[in-house]
Amino acid sequence: MTLTTNTLRLGIDKISARIDGIGTEMNALDGQLGDGDLGVTLVNGFSNLEKIKGDLPADLGLALFAMAKAVTAVSGSSFGTLLATAFMASGKIIKGNASVEWSQLEALLKAAQDAMIARGGAKLGDKTMLDMMDAIIKAVGGKTEPEEILAAAQGAASKTLSDFRDRPNKIGRARVYAEKSVGLDDPGMMAISRMIECFDCK
Secondary structure (H helix, E strand, O other), X not given: OOEEHHHHHHHHHHHHOOHHHHHHHHHHHHHHHOOOOHHHHHXXXXXXXXXXXXXXXXXXXXXXHHHHHHHHHHOOOHHXXXXXXXXXXXHHHHOOOOEEOHXXXXXXXXXXXXXXXXXXXXXXXXXXXXXXXHHHHHHHOOOOOHXXXXXXXXXXXXXXXXXXXXXXXXXXXXXXXXXXXXXXXXXXXXXXXXXXXXXXXX
């Protein structure tokens, strides 16, 4: 089994099936530390991805570019910008390929993380989605089957939330509420965790 454009379509479907509930939860969480619009960003982004999924090209890189464009079209938030940046960076690596082995997921995620760091200015340890991605990248490294990759990613997501919960946020609007952020999950981290959970949907 390889990763193809149909894999991307399946991912869009699974997340979209639960995105309204996730959106409500993320708006509430983000409202404690930020603008309270993270959920809106997610709902609008995946609504637009649903609209264009049938037109995604077989070329994986071009498909990811199209996904980045779809997210950017309906989101001006920092999370939306970083999500689009991640799609673009991953797409550049696999442009020209209709399929890639699952073992390449680590490299795709690392490229996405590097691009997000360059674009957003945050660094590891700031209690952001980058820390969540870092843990997931390390967890999935060397794994070749979707089932074991998913289990590893879910385990890493849960542990990372726990590890960072009692730390302060160090960047962005949440930094203003540094002390208040202690004991709270970072909204970006939680959003990634919730999206990973969607892949348990049958």
